[in-house]
Amino acid sequence: MSCLLIIDVQNDFMKDGSLEVENANDIIKPINDIRNNCSFDLVALSKDWHPENHISFASTHNKKPYDSIITKSNNTQLLFPDHCIQNTKGSEINKDLIVKDKDIIINKGLDKEVDSFSSFYDNDKKSKTELHDILKKHSIVNVYICGLATDFCVLASCLDSVSCGFKTYFIEDCSKGVSKNGTDQSLQKMKDNGIIFINSLDLIQNK
Ligand code: VGL
Numbered sequence: 001m002s003c004l005l006i007i008d009v010q011n012d013f014m015k016d017g018s019l020e021v022e023n024a025n026d027i028i029k030p031i032n033d034i035r036n037n038c039s040f041d042l043v044a045l046s047k048d049w050h051p052e053n054h055i056s057f058a059s060t061h062n063k064k065p066y067d068s069i070i071t072k073s074n075n076t077q078l079l080f081p082d083h084c085i086q087n088t089k090g091s092e093i094n095k096d097l098i099v100k101d102k103d104i105i106i107n108k109g110l111d112k113e114v115d116s117f118s119s120f121y122d123n124d125k126k127s128k129t130e131l132h133d134i135l136k137k138h139s140i141v142n143v144y145i146c147g148l149a150t151d152f153c154v155l156a157s158c159l160d161s162v163s164c165g166f167k168t169y170f171i172e173d174c175s176k177g178v179s180k181n182g183t184d185q186s187l188q189k190m191k192d193n194g195i196i197f198i199n200s201l202d203l204i205q206n207k
């Protein structure tokens, strides 16, 4: 059984969004091509879903984006512009992305005090979303991951997927990163952890 997991294809990460990822809109077409040509037993879409004054917002701490703070649990929290605030235009999934009625939506980052890059666990690994249980319930073996951003939420979701025991694929042409350096390091980390690199055409041709 296979799952397609689409990470955070939300307006704030796309063209003119508050935390715009360069060329993010280019991933919509290949993801839609996959949706139109391949079938999965499950499709899940994650949403970064923050309350106002979230710990990851620079504005919450009167700091600048890409400064960092040390959290109560002694982790380094990188700070971002305000983004993906619950029920705002910026937190909506991009309107051009195909979303079907049967798709599952996973909200993450709801806790004001703890960020959550991964769609499985928060950054402190203390709480989890419903994703792991849903994948187990559907007897999922293969998880195909893509979306935004390669060097943050896609990386964290890929690593958690592997550590949960799923055979994990990263769909490279359906993902974009924030920084070149961060993305290069993330790709290396994925390779080191046994994540398999594919692109949308591999999926469509082998469907
Ligand atoms: C993300 C930074 C902050 C992401 C979310 O979706 O990759 N990045 N929040």
Ligand code: ZN
Binding pocket: 048, 050, 056, 083, 084, 109
């Ligand atoms: Zn966020």
